[in-house]
Amino acid sequence: MLKTPLCDLLGIEKPVFQGGMAWIADASLASAVSEAGGLGIIAAMNADANWLRDQIHELRARTDKPFGVNVMLMSPFADEVARVVIDERVPVVVTGAGNPTKYMKAWNEAGIKVIPVVASVALARLVARRGATAVVAEGTESGGHIGETSTMALVPQVVDAVDIPVVAAGGIADGRGVAAAFMLGAAGVQVGTRFLVADECTVSEQYKEMVLKANDTSTRATGRSTGHPVRALKSPFTNAYAKNEAAGASSEELGAMGTGALRKAAKDGNYEEGSFLCGQIAGMVSERQSAREIVDDLVDGAERVLKGASAWVA
Numbered sequence: 612m613l614k615t616p617l618c619d620l621l622g623i624e625k626p627v628f629q630g631g632m633a634w635i636a637d638a639s640l641a642s643a644v645s646e647a648g649g650l651g652i653i654a655a656m657n658a659d660a661n662w663l664r665d666q667i668h669e670l671r672a673r674t675d676k677p678f679g680v681n682v683m684l685m686s687p688f689a690d691e692v693a694r695v696v697i698d699e700r701v702p703v704v705v706t707g708a709g710n711p712t713k714y715m716k717a718w719n720e721a722g723i724k725v726i727p728v729v730a731s732v733a734l735a736r737l738v739a740r741r742g743a744t745a746v747v748a749e750g751t752e753s754g755g756h757i758g759e760t761s762t763m764a765l766v767p768q769v770v771d772a773v774d775i776p777v778v779a780a781g782g783i784a785d786g787r788g789v790a791a792a793f794m795l796g797a798a799g800v801q802v803g804t805r806f807l808v809a810d811e812c813t814v815s816e817q818y819k820e821m822v823l824k825a826n827d828t829s830t831r832a833t834g835r836s837t838g839h840p841v842r843a844l845k846s847p848f849t850n851a852y853a854k855n856e857a858a859g860a861s862s863e864e865l866g867a868m869g870t871g872a873l874r875k876a877a878k879d880g881n882y883e884e885g886s887f888l889c890g891q892i893a894g895m896v897s898e899r900q901s902a903r904e905i906v907d908d909l910v911d912g913a914e915r916v917l918k919g920a921s922a923w924v925a
């Protein structure tokens with residue numbers, strides 16, 4: 612059985628987080644992952660307090676296992692969402708897209724386990740000093756908002772820099788990836804892209820088909836000129852966006868272009884206008900499965916790889 616100190620810390624059976632995914636990771640997916648023994652995470656994205664409260668209640672109607680809420684720090688509703696997670700006694704908060712320190716004191720005082728996503732050693736150190744329970748070190752292979760450093764390079768440097776558990780994210784979609792993350796010193800993994808095709812994932816059919824058909828070169832990062840790069844499947848939207856970016860469009864113009872594009876992909880399956888956020892590992896995601904099958908495959912696969920690893924040592 613694969614168990615790490617992170618499991619005891621969070622009261623979960625398997626060291627697998629389902630990453631918060633804007634417009635996608637709702638109560639349906641998150642409750643299924645938590646029921647399977649991992650940590651399901653509802654993405655608060657740009658939604659308001661009422662939407663989040665409803666999702667938390669829906670999740671709790673489906674499972675009594677621990678779960679998390681992903682607070683998107685760039686959201687215009689971040690302040691009210693930060694309050695809801697306290698009022699609703701959410702056990703774990705994972706923050707994305709920025710520096711969460713302004714909320715951490717209140718969350719820590721409320722007994723919430725705070726696990727920021729970091730793309731650099733500097734931010735990992737800062738949040739560790741402010742009382743983070745763990746950090747998610749997320750490499751540039753990931754879908755969604757990304758940093759510059761790859762998972763392979765980032766995870767061991769973060770592990771060396773902080774005394775709290777490190778969860779590896781970015782480019783992990785099977786047991787080999789999980790085992791590799793553990794070898795780098797991680798105590799858990801966060802997976803996004805593979806869960807896009809989970810049976811319980813409510814994303815559009817068009818989105819799932821695009822992920823299933825993707826190969827190793829199907830994604831591209833855009834938005835570096837804005838300071839907020841994003842990785843998505845290549846599509847008419849990313850082509851148009853990249854063209855405008857290369858032509859010197861301002862951050863405001865590019866921001867306006869992106870408005871509504873995630874919803875169009877996730878909810879409407881609009882191939883022409885949608886932004887289909889997705890990680891580089893999509894080429895390895897070729898099967899629709901239940902959340903439980905995905906969690907089990909990740910963990911069982913890692914056990915097999917880890918048991919076999921010593922065969923190379925004389």
Ligand SMILES: Cc1cc2nc3c(=O)[nH]c(=O)nc-3n(C[C@H](O)[C@H](O)[C@H](O)COP(=O)(O)O)c2cc1C
Pocket residue numbers: 629630631632633635654656681683706707708728749752753754755756780781782783801802803804805887888889890891892
């Ligand atoms: C479609 C999609 C949407 C995402 N949205 C968010 C988000 O709202 N907040 C966040 O912190 N991370 C977000 N992420 C990142 C994931 O939580 C996770 O860290 C990442 O997907 C892990 O890398 P992988 O895609 O290679 O599995 C998103 C990822 C994807 C694929």
